[in-house]
Amino acid sequence: MELFGIRQVAVSWEYREIVQLVTILGMVLGAVLGIVVLKGMRGNMREVDNRMLVASGQFHELMVRHFDDWSLSPSERDVAILTLKGLSNAEIAEVRGKSIGTIKAQCNAIYQKAGVSGRTQLISFFIEELI
Numbered sequence: 001m002e003l004f005g006i007r008q009v010a011v012s013w014e015y016r017e018i019v020q021l022v023t024i025l026g027m028v029l030g031a032v033l034g035i036v037v038l039k040g041m042r043g044n045m046r047e048v049d050n051r052m053l054v055a056s057g058q059f060h061e062l063m064v065r066h067f068d069d070w071s072l073s074p075s076e077r078d079v080a081i082l083t084l085k086g087l088s089n090a091e092i093a094e095v096r097g098k099s100i101g102t103i104k105a106q107c108n109a110i111y112q113k114a115g116v117s118g119r120t121q122l123i124s125f126f127i128e129e130l131i
Helices: 012-069 075-085 089-096 100-114 119-130
Strands: none
Touching: 012 089, 012 119, 075 089, 075 100, 075 119, 089 100, 100 119
């Protein structure tokens, strides 16, 4: 305080005790409110997780329904699911143990049966259905 030229005023010990008591009460109140907010956020996160599970289940049902409508073979269903998950043709070929040519042919069959022109439209189709 001397560096800035601020003059110190003598304060009674009662005043100092009151200031310290108010400070402690403020800190305790802040901690309690922090715990309450964290518990509320935890409940909200559970609700979001539950909604995501519901959406995930609905998405699976939606996929199965469309795959049935399009009469996809079991191999085409597998390729379609991996495509929707974002895997490239090379990655799908590696996962399924098939050649890239076979995967490309299956993808083309899927796109034709679904009435879309490619991977992007297939993904967009399902996103649009969910929205």
